Amino acid sequence: MFNLLFADGSRLWNNDLWYALPAIVAVSLVYAATRHERMRPIWLHAGRVAGWIIGFMSIVCVVLVFLSWLT
Amino acid sequence: MIAKFVEKPVPESIDLKDPALAAFLAWLIPGLGHLYQGRRAKAALFFLCIMGLFVFGLYLGSSNEQCKDSKGKIGYGRAVYFSWKKGERTWPYLCQVCVGLPALPAMIQASRMSHNKKVWWGGFMAPPRPAVRNDQGPNKLQPTLHDLHRVLNRYFELAWVFTTIAGLLNVLVIYDAWAGPMTTTPGGKKGKETESD
Numbered sequence: 001m002f003n004l005l006f007a008d009g010s011r012l013w014n015n016d017l018w019y020a021l022p023a024i025v026a027v028s029l030v031y032a033a034t035r036h037e038r039m040r041p042i043w044l045h046a047g048r049v050a051g052w053i054i055g056f057m058s059i060v061c062v063v064l065v066f067l068s069w070l071t
Numbered sequence: 072m073i074a075k076f077v078e079k080p081v082p083e084s085i086d087l088k089d090p091a092l093a094a095f096l097a098w099l100i101p102g103l104g105h106l107y108q109g110r111r112a113k114a115a116l117f118f119l120c121i122m123g124l125f126v127f128g129l130y131l132g133s134s135n136e137q138c139k140d141s142k143g144k145i146g147y148g149r150a151v152y153f154s155w156k157k158g159e160r161t162w163p164y165l166c167q168v169c170v171g172l173p174a175l176p177a178m179i180q181a182s183r184m185s186h187n188k189k190v191w192w193g194g195f196m197a198p199p200r201p202a203v204r205n206d207q208g209p210n211k212l213q214p215t216l217h218d219l220h221r222v223l224n225r226y227f228e229l230a231w232v233f234t235t236i237a238g239l240l241n242v243l244v245i246y247d248a249w250a251g252p253m254t255t256t257p258g259g260k261k262g263k264e265t266e267s268d
Contacts, residue, residue, distance in 0.1 A: 019229055023233065
C-alpha cells in the first residue's frame with residue numbers, strides 16, 4: 001500500500017497523482033461555471049464537484065489497494 | 072447552506088447576442104464567445120482553465136532530448152497531432168480540436184507531412200514520422216512514434232489526457248455560449264428558488 005501511494009517509497013511530491021490536481025480544479029470550475037452565471041455559486045458548486053471527484057478517486061484507490069493486497 | 076446557493080436557476084435573462092456567433096467564437100478560443108456576450112468573469116475563467124490544461128498538456132508532450140531512431144530532437148507539443156491514415160488514426164485529436172484555434176496547427180502539419188513537405192515550427196504538433204528504414208525525405212529528423220514513447224514515456228499519455236480533457240471541457244463552454252447556463256428544470260423541486268449573490 002505504501003509503495004502504491006508513495007511511488008516505491010519516494011517523497012510524496014514525486015507521486016504522479018499530483019497531476020490529477022490541475023485537472024480536478026479545471027474540470028470542477030468549468031462544470032460549475034456552465035451551470036451558474038454568478039461567481040459565488042460557481043465557486044461553491046466547484047468546491048462540491050471537486051469533493052465528489054476526490055471522494056470517488058479515493059474509493060477507487062481503496063479498492064485497488066485492497067485488490068493488490070489480496071494478490 | 073451550500074445547497075442554498077448551488078442548484079438555482081438564473082434570475083434574469085442573459086443577453087446571448089448572436090448565439091451561433093458566440094458558439095463559434097467559444098470554439099475558436101475558449102472564453103472568446105463569453106467575452107463577446109459581455110460575460111467577462113466567465114470568459115476569463117474558461118480561458119484560464121481550458122487553455123491552462125491545454126498548454127500544460129503541450130508542455131508535458133515536449134522534450135529537448137534527441138531521438139534514437141531519427142537523430143533529431145523531440146520538439147514541442149508532440150501529444151497533439153492529426154493523422155487519418157489507416158492504422159495511425161488519432162482519435163484523441165477529435166477531442167483536442169474542440170479547443171479550436173490552438174489545436175489547428177496540427178492540421179497544417181499533418182497536411183505537410185502527408186504531402187512529403189518539411190513540417191514547420193520545428194515539428195510543433197507534427198505527426199510522428201512513419202518508421203521507414205533509411206528515410207531520406209524532408210522530415211527524416213522528425214521523431215517516430217517509437218521515439219515519442221521512448222523519450223516522453225508516461226508523459227506522452229498524460230499530455231494526451233490533459234489536452235483531451237481541455238477539448239471536451241470546451242464542448243460544455245460552447246454549449247454555454249450558445250444557450251446559457253444549464254440550470255435545473257423550472258418548476259421542479261430545485262427550480263423554485265432563485266439565484267442571488
